[in-house]
Amino acid sequence: MFLPPAADQFGATLRLAQTADVLGLELVSIQDHPYNATFLDTWTSxxxxAAATTNVRVFPNVANLPLRPPAMLARAAASLDVITGGRVELGLGAGAFWDAIAAMDGPHRTPAESVEALEEAIAVIRTLWTPGHGIRLQGKHYSLNGARPGPFPAHDVGIWVGAYKPRMLRLVGRLGDGWLPSSPYAPPEQLAGMNAIIDRAAAEAGRSPRDIRRLYNIDDTFTAEQLAGLVLNEGISGFILMVNSDDDVRRFAEEVAPAVREIVEEERRGPKAPAVDRLGVIPTPDDGTRLSAERPWDESKRPTGPAPEADAVYTASGRALGRQLIDVHDHLRQELNKVRSLVKQVADGTLAVGDARSEINTMTMRQNNWTMGAYCESYCRLVTIHHTHEDRSLYPQLRRGDERLGPVLDRLTEEHHVIHDVLERVDAALVATVGDPKRIVDLQDAVDVLTDTLLSHLSYEERELVEPMARIPYHY
Incomplete structure (x- = not known):
């Protein structure tokens, strides 16, 4: 995450960091412009x-070297790394906006001087992180005159350099643990040429280019497929998203990042597996069990869609959508089991607090009837909302994407109407049972029909739609 530094919204910034921490993201960063009076200090933030999170690593993206003396920067980063148990990294920049830096009593350096100063700063920082005696380093911009090293970081803190011009890129190749460009200043089409400069400089310095980790600051316009392409073709190994809302964080953590990993892993595995294996998810089969003799529809007349094609192209987001459909269906299945359990307990009288006192038993039964009623009503509404979303959003897009699915989608919509009628019947039986406990038998019959129709429908829908959902673009 690349978080906003504005002083008037730190509460929101902290919440975004905590959300990233909970959702399993790895890095949280803040830009460093000390001359901007509307920004909070980066290291303080x-x-x-770091104190309010548990898992994420934090770092400046990138530290403004001209206003951050490297000896103090080394001690600050090492101190926070010790305090957090090894959750600090260091992004370094040579500087920009020189007039603003000079206004804060910082130096006004030429491009050549800024590169020299950065190289000297890296030496100062690494020396202070290395055990030893009094250190003496004489540089044009930074020196150490007998300073003692320490404190020492809890782990090997990486130094990632923000660089764009050839001279800075060569410095990354010689000295950096990583490269940290931003997409607005280094668009994807320029990465190959910049990487080549870094790789060549690394080889000339006796380093392996593979040892330099490439990160990339991005905005939310990149798709999972584009990011995976940057991993596979440009060697980018991490993406840092500029965010402003919880929705940005959740989408990146729960949808984009897993999809990128999946695409990359699949590509690296080699030749494509059969289509059914590449879906990465298995539709829930219908085991054929039926609880009622009543048949609201003829299952033998259900149409089927086109068979999966061996060369079908499945997107990570499409596969994730199929998994999401099955997850929603599994939730409905679990809720249905709860409804059935409530009805059975009421019918059996097993929810009574005790059999010894009939009044308590009666009161408990009334409460159980009320609880069951509220639960059934909530469940019926949940099923209806799910089916309405499918009819109005998912099905039309699938129909446009593959007209061969038309008969299947028509049949699924017809079954939604049938299930709606069955839900209405459950409601009516519920109301009757609350007024007359003997009507519990009618409620059980209605729930049996609901079970047969809903479970059969969910399996049919997964069987027919999970595959096309993986290959047809879907937009919420």
Whole structure:
């Protein structure tokens, strides 16, 4: 995450960091522009974020070297790394906006001087992180005159350099643990040429280019497929998203990042597996069990869609959508089991607090009837909402994507109407049972029919739609 630094919204920034921490993201960063009076100090903000999180690593993206003396920067980063148990990294930048830096009593350097200063700063920082005696380093911009090293970081803190011009890129190749460009200044089509400069400089310095980790600051316009392409073709190994809302964080953590990993893993595995294996999810089969002799529809007349094609192209987001459909269906199945359990307990009288006192038993039964009623009503509404979303959003897009699915989608919509009628019947039986406990038998019959129709429908829908959902683009 690349979080907003504005002073008037730190509460929201902290919440975003905590959301990233809970959702399993790895890095939280804040830009560093100390001359901007509307921004909070970066190291102070990172310290509070680190204290309020457990898992994420924090770092400046990137530290403004001209206003951050490297000796103090080394001690600050090492201190926070010790305090957090090894959750700090260091992004370094040579500087920009020189007039603003000079206004804060910082140096006004030429491009050549800024590169020199950055190289000296990296030496200062690494020396202070290395055990030893009094250190003496003489540089044009930074020196150490007998300073003692320490404190020492809890882990090997990476130094990632924000760089764009050839001279800076060569410095990354010689000295950096990683490269940290931003997409607005280094668009995807320029990465190959920049990487080549870094790789060549690394080889000339006796380093392996593979040892330099490439990260990339991005906005939310990149798709999972584009990001996976940057991993496979440009060697990018991490993406840092500029965010402004919880929705940005959740979408990136729960949809985009898993999809990128899946695409990359699949590509690296080699030749494509059969279509059914590449879906990565198995539709829930219908085991054929039926609880009622009543048949609201003829299952033998259900149409089927086209068979999966061996060369079908499945997107990670499409596969994720199929998994999401099955997850929703599994939730409905679990809720249906709860409804059935409530009805059975009421019918059996097993929810009574005790059999010894009939009044307590009666009161408990009334409460159980009320609880069951509220639960059934809520469940019926949940099923209806799910089916309405499918009819109005999912099905039309699938129909446009593959007209061969038309008969299947028509049949699924017809079954939604039938299930709606069955739900209405459950409601009516419920009301009657609350007024007359002997009507519990009618309620059980209605729930049996609901079970048969709903479970059969969910399996049919998964069997027919999970595959096309993986290959037809879907937009919420």
């Amino acid at each position: 990172l310290s509070v974020i």
